[in-house]
Amino acid sequence: MTDYVAPLAEMRFVLDETVGLDAIGKLPGFEDATAELVEQVLTEAGKFAAGVLAPLNRIGDEEGSRLENGAVVTPKGFREAYRAFAEGGWNSVPFEAEWGGQGLPWSVAIAVQEMWSSANMAFSLCPLLTQGAIEALQRHGSPEQKAAYLPKLISGEWTGTMNLTEPQAGSDVGALRTKAVKEGDRYRITGQKIFITYGEQDFSENIVHLVLARTPNAPAGTKGISLFIVPKFLPNPDGSLGQRNDLRCLSLEHKLGIKASPTCVMAYGENDGGAIGFLVGEEQRGMEYMFTMMNNARLSVGVEGLAVAERALQQARGYARERVQSRPVDTKSGETASIIHHPDVRRMLMTMRALVEAMRALAYLNAAALDHAKRGSDEAARNKALMRAELLIPLSKAWSTDRGIDVASLNIQIHGGLGFIESTGAAQHLRDVRITPIYEGTNGIQAIDLVGRKLGRDQGAAMAALIAEMRADMASLSGGGDKDLATLAKALAPALDDLAQTTQWLVERLKSGLPQVLAGATPYLDLAGTTVGAWQLARQAQAARRRLAAGGEDGDYLAAKIATALFFAAHILPHSHGLAAAVTAGADSTLRLAPDQI
Numbered sequence: 001m002t003d004y005v006a007p008l009a010e011m012r013f014v015l016d017e018t019v020g021l022d023a024i025g026k027l028p029g030f031e032d033a034t035a036e037l038v039e040q041v042l043t044e045a046g047k048f049a050a051g052v053l054a055p056l057n058r059i060g061d062e063e064g065s066r067l068e069n070g071a072v073v074t075p076k077g078f079r080e081a082y083r084a085f086a087e088g089g090w091n092s093v094p095f096e097a098e099w100g101g102q103g104l105p106w107s108v109a110i111a112v113q114e115m116w117s118s119a120n121m122a123f124s125l126c127p128l129l130t131q132g133a134i135e136a137l138q139r140h141g142s143p144e145q146k147a148a149y150l151p152k153l154i155s156g157e158w159t160g161t162m163n164l165t166e167p168q169a170g171s172d173v174g175a176l177r178t179k180a181v182k183e184g185d186r187y188r189i190t191g192q193k194i195f196i197t198y199g200e201q202d203f204s205e206n207i208v209h210l211v212l213a214r215t216p217n218a219p220a221g222t223k224g225i226s227l228f229i230v231p232k233f234l235p236n237p238d239g240s241l242g243q244r245n246d247l248r249c250l251s252l253e254h255k256l257g258i259k260a261s262p263t264c265v266m267a268y269g270e271n272d273g274g275a276i277g278f279l280v281g282e283e284q285r286g287m288e289y290m291f292t293m294m295n296n297a298r299l300s301v302g303v304e305g306l307a308v309a310e311r312a313l314q315q316a317r318g319y320a321r322e323r324v325q326s327r328p329v330d331t332k333s334g335e336t337a338s339i340i341h342h343p344d345v346r347r348m349l350m351t352m353r354a355l356v357e358a359m360r361a362l363a364y365l366n367a368a369a370l371d372h373a374k375r376g377s378d379e380a381a382r383n384k385a386l387m388r389a390e391l392l393i394p395l396s397k398a399w400s401t402d403r404g405i406d407v408a409s410l411n412i413q414i415h416g417g418l419g420f421i422e423s424t425g426a427a428q429h430l431r432d433v434r435i436t437p438i439y440e441g442t443n444g445i446q447a448i449d450l451v452g453r454k455l456g457r458d459q460g461a462a463m464a465a466l467i468a469e470m471r472a473d474m475a476s477l478s479g480g481g482d483k484d485l486a487t488l489a490k491a492l493a494p495a496l497d498d499l500a501q502t503t504q505w506l507v508e509r510l511k512s513g514l515p516q517v518l519a520g521a522t523p524y525l526d527l528a529g530t531t532v533g534a535w536q537l538a539r540q541a542q543a544a545r546r547r548l549a550a551g552g553e554d555g556d557y558l559a560a561k562i563a564t565a566l567f568f569a570a571h572i573l574p575h576s577h578g579l580a581a582a583v584t585a586g587a588d589s590t591l592r593l594a595p596d597q598i
């Protein structure tokens with residue numbers, strides 16, 4: 001097993017050069033995010049991730065969480081690690097200072113989150129779900145609810161969960177049946193939820209479940225859903241724990257990966273006429289509230305794809321430097337050497353590296369757009385940033401999680417037979433990351449969101465603006481007389497044409513040919529993700545060239561940035577043309593066989 005080392009220099013490079021952290025630090029409310037503070041936060045997070053969380057990753061996989069007499073027992077060391085995590089204030093990074101948060105931008109919080117997920121994805125899910133609950137309450141909770149729950153959740157004293165899924169209601173959340181009946185100023189909740197992450201645990205004394213349920217006579221589908229706070233223990237007015245609520249974890253799922261993360265079947269209201277729940281906001285607006293926090297949740301899951309890929313890359317690089325096998329083709333001495341000298345192994349490592357750097361660039365860029373959407377100087381700027389952020393969300397979620405699997409799989413390939421043997425730990429990364437394209441809206445649903453909602457709502461205007469920006473950047477790359485940068489600009493030009501043409505093709509058919517549009521949605525998302533990834537790496541190469549020309553200190557790192565962008569442009573970007581063809585010409589072939597003929 002290799003250790004995890006937080007890629008701090010790379011994170012800083014992306015934040016400084018392509019995300020524009022400097023400008024974000026000048027937005028009202030983010031003034032505290034000075035370069036020094038960000039440096040300190042990232043450095044300390046890197047230490048905690050590498051020193052406390054990473055060593056528990058393997059133990060978590062081997063032991064898993066288990067249910068004993070109705071209580072969840074997490075693997076050895078997890079409970080203590082959570083205590084240290086909460087005491088270190090790590091739960092509070094992006095939240096409002098009013099409730100005990102540190103008020104840092106999402107672009108910083110996402111870099112910190114990357115480290116938690118690289119070090120120990122199963123552990124990181126608990127703070128991640130708590131984050132979702134905090135956001136929902138911050139935006140839609142009443143002042144009393146905020147006062148009762150936010151300080152405890154933000155400090156990490158209590159944790160949060162999101163309860164959407166039921167056996168018959170997965171992607172189709174509108175099919176859920178959990179009931180909520182009004183009783184005075186509260187509600188009685190009855191029903192069963194499945195797959196609830198950290199629905200029960202031994203980290204904290206209380207768990208705040210956010211539960212989607214249906215009130216009597218509510219309309220069918222998503223319109224009839226309301227959102228409720230259903231705490232494990234009802235808090236007393238002084239904040240102490242009161243009555244135990246009628247809810248429990250019935251069982252834990254046995255899973256492919258993230259075994260330390262308890263995935264619970266939850267029962268609400270088995271005994272006392274219903275668990276006690278408190279309505280968030282208004283009745284029948286639950287899905288709307290969920291959607292307002294989905295951007296960050298989906299981005300965070302995309303970051304899991306990136307994070308596990310980063311860990312897999314570190315492991316593959318370490319192994320390839322040590323494992324001796326065969327003679328390299330360019331040596332005359334006849335001596336064997338480590339496999340990193342073989343061109344095909346270098347190709348695999350470069351693929352991993354290029355994908356990881358593109359995923360990181362995309363995720364941080366997306367987080368920065370969310371920061372501008374929240375704190376931009378005027379409404380027009382905020383709206384524009386929100387449109388950009390929401391356009392990028394399905395790419396961050398789906399493209400990065402699919403690529404996370406590719407990278408984790410390449411890690412196994414680089415390990416050869418040992419990659420298939422559990423003791424190296426390479427297999428764990430692939431097993432862990434495999435859930436990421438499934439939860440928080442499957443990647444198929446992300447692709448539908450991209451074409452149906454994000455292109456449909458403005459007839460492709462936000463995508464056209466993004467393409468125009470990418471074209472302008474490429475013009476500046478090719479105009480400077482640098483051969484490598486000109487190569488990058490030339491490689492991107494056809495991909496941008498493909499993206500523009502397929503966008504138009506989809507927009508034209510959105511009203512008349514929905515099956516064709518949806519059949520092409522996933523290749524379109526892949527095309528967009530690949531193109532944006534190449535664009536970001538080209539911008540990084542440009543920044544690296546600028547720093548080199550100015551006598552930048554870390555010459556090897558900067559030269560590697562340019563080499564990685566060129567590799568992406570040569571090996572990965574050309575696939576975009578095939579993806580574009582699959583969007584348009586491929587749609588009919590997808591639908592040619594009827595469902596009963598496949």
Ligand SMILES: Cc1cc2nc3c(=O)[nH]c(=O)nc-3n(C[C@H](O)[C@H](O)[C@H](O)COP(=O)(O)OP(=O)(O)OC[C@H]3O[C@@H](n4cnc5c(N)ncnc54)[C@H](O)[C@@H]3O)c2cc1C
Binds near residue numbers: 443
């Ligand atoms: C480990 C784990 C943790 C989870 N944590 C939570 C949690 O904390 N809280 C929670 O509420 N849920 C959680 N989930 C549930 C998760 O969000 C769902 O599994 C997911 O939304 C998919 O639903 P499903 O499993 O019912 O699949 P289905 O909805 O049955 O989907 C099956 C397949 O059909 C496709 N499909 C479905 N509908 C469409 C459509 N309209 N168009 C195109 N394709 C479609 C999907 O893309 C997928 O490929 C978790 C699941 C797991 C496995």
